[in-house]
Amino acid sequence: MARPGSTRTVRRAAALCLLLLVALLANAARVQVLQADRLDDNPANRRTVLSRYAAPRGDILVDGRPVTGSKDTGQLLRHERTYTDGPLYAPVTGYASQTYGTTLVEDAEDAVLSGTSPSLSPLPLWSDISRGRPPGGHVATTIVGALQQAAFRGLSGRRGAVVALEPSSGRILALVSSPSYDPGVLSGTGSEVATAWARLNTAPSRPMLNRALRQTYPPGSTFKIVTAAAALDAGVVTDPDAPTGTPDPYVLPGTRTVLPNDATGCGDASLAYAIRWSCNTVMARLGVRVGLPGMLEAVRRFGFNDPGLRVPSRVAPSNFDTGMTPDRLALSAIGQYDTTATPLQMAMVAAAVANGGELAHPYLVDSTTTADGGLVGRTPRRTYARAMEPTTARVLRGLMVDVVEGGSGSNAAIEGAEVGGKTGTAQHGVGNLGTPYAWFIGWARATGAARPAVAVAVVVEDASARREDISGGGSAAPIARTVMETALASAARD
Template sequence: MIRYIRRAAALCLLLLAALLVNAARVQIIESTSLDKNPANRRPAIARYDEPRGDILVAGKPVTGSKDSGQQLRYERTYTQGPLYAPVTGYASQTYGTSLIENTEDGVLTGTDPMLAPLPFWNDISRLQQPGGDVVTTIKPSMQRAAFDGLGGKRGAVAALEPSTGKILALVSSPSYDPGLLSGTGPPVKTEWARLNTSGGRPMLNRAIRQTYPPGSAFKIVTAAAALESGVVTDVDAPSGAPDPYVLPGTRTRLPNATDGCGNASLAYAIQWSCNTVMAYLGVKVGLPGLLDTAGRFGFNDRGLRIPSAVAASNFDRRMTVDQLALSSIGQFDTAATPLQMAMVSAAVANGGDLKRPYLVNRVTRSDGDTVARNYPQSYQQAMNPATAQQLQRMMVKAVEEGTGANAAIEGATVGGKTGTAQHGPGNSGRPYAWFISWAQAADAPQPAVAVAVVIEEDVSADRGEITGGGSAAPIARAVMKAALRD
């Protein structure tokens, strides 16, 4: 009898061991895969069981949470959603997250370890901290000025503080209300489908994710390369550029939109945007010199984040001489995001020291205690201070007496450069109007803001009437005035 009891006990012990091994397999070995299994709703229920932390602009939240009473309890809400959508992105229970909602998701949901009071506290206690807050660098008045200035037209505005790299405004138009994507169900799916099939592509962040031919706005980069390389030693001296200028190796004549460009100086070429002079100087600098200078401004950087990823602006590493001439005036395959062109203007305004752009000022716990902060960092020394000073003077002249007159602000020093990019066979593609600029108050020691504006003009518009000075400069002026008031 005792023998049978022992056998039964041994069998029970074996079964218990098997249960423990299986439990360990499920909870330890397979836990990760089970957590990620689409059929497992527990992570989603836990994720939305607490309110999400907020994204702040000028100390005030532009996001919130509402109790839906559903299994996925808390849904995201947005204050002035279309205005700040290019900053916040969306947080959807159906479609995930984007932009700051994505890059700072751990903070906003409370799962980031830096929110815990002690190291490994979350792992030990198995408790989730309340969602933290993300404080942005955006200035509301500048964001509003850019948004209203675009007025629903396709385009974008990016504005930086040159001395720090803080992003003061980031607008993409047309925009959308991310709150309409927050929950679940047919209305959310219908809105998602509508936004993704809209011809205006409202969910595309044109300020950081779309590249455009920069046109004549790129001439600032070419001018910097000419000065840095020694091709130009006196900005007021005749350049030797012929008018018309025949592209090397071709019979194609490069036109100008203004008179007086034959043998004009670099200063005159920036003031009145002479294609022939800048293309001629770009060829004299050569591909290695222009490629190096463009790189120091941020072109071809595929790792730039603000913290969201920024599309790489392009300056080709290989091209023929005639292609180099066109690239020198922002045509051919040269392409840039509005943020990139704001960086070009900021580098000039800040004496050649280009600061790394950033959108998140600091991260706090739910009680307001700061747990992480971003500080200004040098991104590149784009050019020598002496070169930057000469470019500043030329950009100021372009506003005071040249193509950028519509950006002038009484009582302030404003430098600017217009750009009009036409592309496609026979210039049949959508034309783009650009304006890049910076502004400094009369009593200020340094410029307060650098701005880039691009507008996607209508394909049917009269090409002769499309100019960066006419379309984009007034928007840049409004943004700069808001910056100088703050």
């Protein structure tokens, strides 16, 4: 029979063990639940990095086929990103680098591609409970491979960009920036990757700059479509064929500066003539007559001055100054002074005209799926804004068709299709002595089709060309025509 003292000792020892067990469980819970995120984010914790590359990354798809992949390196960071036609699709995919992180779609959809998105788990909170990770999912883009290739070939390595949209939906059909680069050279680690990074970032041609989304240019005369929409919507112009009373030469308000025209016959010209032959004087005066508040409201509806635009990658905001004197407003109304726009922005301008004045929100990701094809999410069609009244869009469509059929945009004409466009030659540099940028924006509708199939914007920097050879009609319009022809052929097959 045990003595009373020894029984008390056993009970105390058992209670102490129980207390220690409870404390151990509480600490485990604290570490695994309450401190899990902080420990995961600790730079000294290599498990997160090793886990990230332990399995293949999901793929980015074009036309339902992967343009990315993964290879097993056998190293600690086992799986490294690979790219099919890397330079062709780099402005879409961006890069996924074990050294330098992620950009563009690789970044915007990283959670799906890396398998960390909760939406990939079979049950809610399953990943948090299991501390496991499902296979990386796939991201299907809206890009049409044939259009992407046509735009890429059209630029032929010259500095510039091409963006093509489906006006009715906002789907981005082509997104090309040139010159480009192979994102695969940045995928891994080591001295070769560091050397490639340094070379790409110091190259004078800036191949890693996404000129389609992240570079803004003076839009030149292509911006006159925005000014024309503002003038028609405000009632400043009621008859596009009526004389506007604009003198030639036109002196900028409050100055002695004379605004020149490259075209002839611009004195007292109509809006229709001014768009057809790109009269600076007429469009500058119309911008002043609309006034700064009216112009600001108009440009906002088209997407200017919007720092929050995502497609889902970030887009650099296009600029129209919010405070200007009348003389600067006149220059801004013809796409000069401080007015700048991304190629995506100017494609949105063309798309709004083509779509009856309603601007659909542009987007680059059609859907995301699990590794075995189960739907995770789909991007819905959304309206960005009512850019102009339907009657205004109808008038502008006619004016843009006239530019192609009888004006400066004849190089964009497509037999058997209705094509509308606007050329632009944007001056820049100190004293406007830099090589001008060549612009073309437009849209195309197949004969008998209910609506245009594509809207496009092309900008060509081409610093190697002679200044006198640069023009929107000569340099940019042929590229746009090829892309639009390809889009019409693709739509006909569908």
